[in-house]
Amino acid sequence: MVTQTPAWVLNDQQGIESLQLADNPVSTPKDDEVLVKVHAASLNYRDIVIAKGEPQLPFFTPGVTPCSDGSGTVTAVGSKVKSFKAGDRVCTHLVSGLSSSSAPTFTDINSGLGQHLDGTLRKHAIFHESALVPMPPSLSFLEACTLTCSGLTAWNALFGLDGLVPGEGTTVLVQGTGGVSIAALQFAIAAGSTVIATTSTEAKAERLRSLGAHHVINYRTSRDWGDVAKSLTHGRGVDIVVDVGGLSTLPQSFKAVRTNGLIAVTGLLGHAEDQAAVPTILECLINACTARGILLGTRDQFHAMNRFIEDKGIKPVVDEEVFDFLEAKEAYRYLEQQKHFSKVCIQLE
Template sequence: MAQLIPKTSKQWTVTAQDGEDGFNALQFSEEPVPVLGDGQVLVKFHAASLNYRDLIIPLGKYRLHTVPNVVPGSDGAGTVIAVGKHVTRFRPGDKVVTLFNQEHVGGPLTAEASRSGLGGGLDGTLRSVGAFNEQGLVRMPENLTPVEAATLSCAGLTAWNALHGLADNQVAAGQWVLTQGTGGVSIFALQFAKAAGARVIATTGSNEKAKRLRELGADHIINYNETPGWGAAAKELTGGVGVDHVVEVAGPKSMAQSLAAIRIGGVITIIGFVAGPAEDQPGFLDCLLHLCTARGILVGSRAQMDDMCRAIEANPEKLRPVVDKKLFRLEELKEAYEYQWSGQHFGKVCVQID
């Protein structure tokens, strides 16, 4: 059956990135549907999800490449409604999920590919219809709803890369993994680690959220408000050896604790800085003295995302994405931004798109 192609797309744009207008820099409008290129796929979105990066772009705090008046959002799931004449990977009716860095198909990330992030360097997913290069999409796992699948592009793939991205140091059964907080990346990392047979130490500042983490399989919970030296406490839980992997999302304020927790030869994957800057942070000698690998990543490749989606389909219950109980409509995007910024959420904040 032929797909109905709308003439217009409802969308948000980031009209300023200097922080002066806050989230009021987000503007909603209805625009003509993009002209489809020969190698492009036209996607009707059903859902999107938010990341910390989306919030800090209009606040002027994002340090990587962005363009003016960009359509925000890197994460989206939808249905293909049209394809260009040279497209071979998809056909109308296929269910797809967006890739964060549209040009990172496989192998190490290049400088050029790092500038192809949706919602930053390229128009993103917080719209009803969008055109994308066929190389920048993957098939949606069959066992997920569009809302669940819309959480995979950034948080899911980042956590997968953190634990599986080093060929000679992937997470394995019996190892220890340390996660921080209850945001999307940390919860995905907990799930991926447990699916691999690893033991997880999770930190949180909320006893209520600690209960949820335990329900998801965390072996040990440390409340960082009650235990400021949580890095040493985590290491003690391993028998004094230290954890094998730290998924570092908080940034400079927590890196000293991550170093205190890591074992010799362990890996600290540096992902973000949700806790903000710190006046006193570890330096060169701290990393040297702990004899570990500190590795920065920017999400992951399409090849890794394909691997992750296959794992999710093979483990439908263990790896079902955790979506926050509060769901927003596309027209309520500013409220969704405010809600995530408040820190009330558990898991991914999602937007349903009609």
């Protein structure tokens, strides 16, 4: 039985330099807990925000191990654990204690892995049984560690609303080349949709095309990219917009979406250049569309996503720069500087 494990900890919120390497104790799993040997972890912008103590996520538990996303192998289980056994390969779910069909709230997320509960930047980890799901058998640990937040959010954005899901004859608009957008592109392509993607460089545009994007718009040279996206549908508008920017992208998302279409609001990454142009809820009335906020997804949705990944042979995209465990700070900086394409991952084993 492992009694200590190397772990990164966050003792304060003064930025990336607040991350410190430590040896943390590892206890025997309680009745409803699972001990996991963590093989890989991936970063989200949330992790940077927590490290900096920015207004969106100002509170944390001092000494917490950061990061919510990871994959690994079960090495021991508590006496009441029914879903897992030693040797199982698993992914983390950010929140624990919820039923399999319960949708996480902001409160759940703010009390979840990497903020108030110890996360995945440690070589051995104890998790509540409900914070784990079996990983898709065909994936590597690096590929699987991308699913916790980005993959599940993208899945919920596309398939979480009955009656409006991607498929043949539908058009999906994704924004940029972050983890949610790339996962959404892959899922939509696999479902048979036409995908329109936006980006800022030709190099990234080529990578988007190589992943199957049918149309790519450079949002730096086409400032009204929402109108351009709509024109690519012969004026009808796109069926689903996966919006990751929030204030900076929603005005164009409303221009792109069709009547009775869906804008899945998944992120708050952008800032409004013109506060007067920030849409209000009335834009849904004016454009006769639905705007739906997305906060991760349920464990049931996680299972459904994993089955789809297996059925369609999807391989989640990992950035070409993979960091070692001791390079965690460098991985954070790489993400902060927006050098990445899709997911920034850390190899633990």
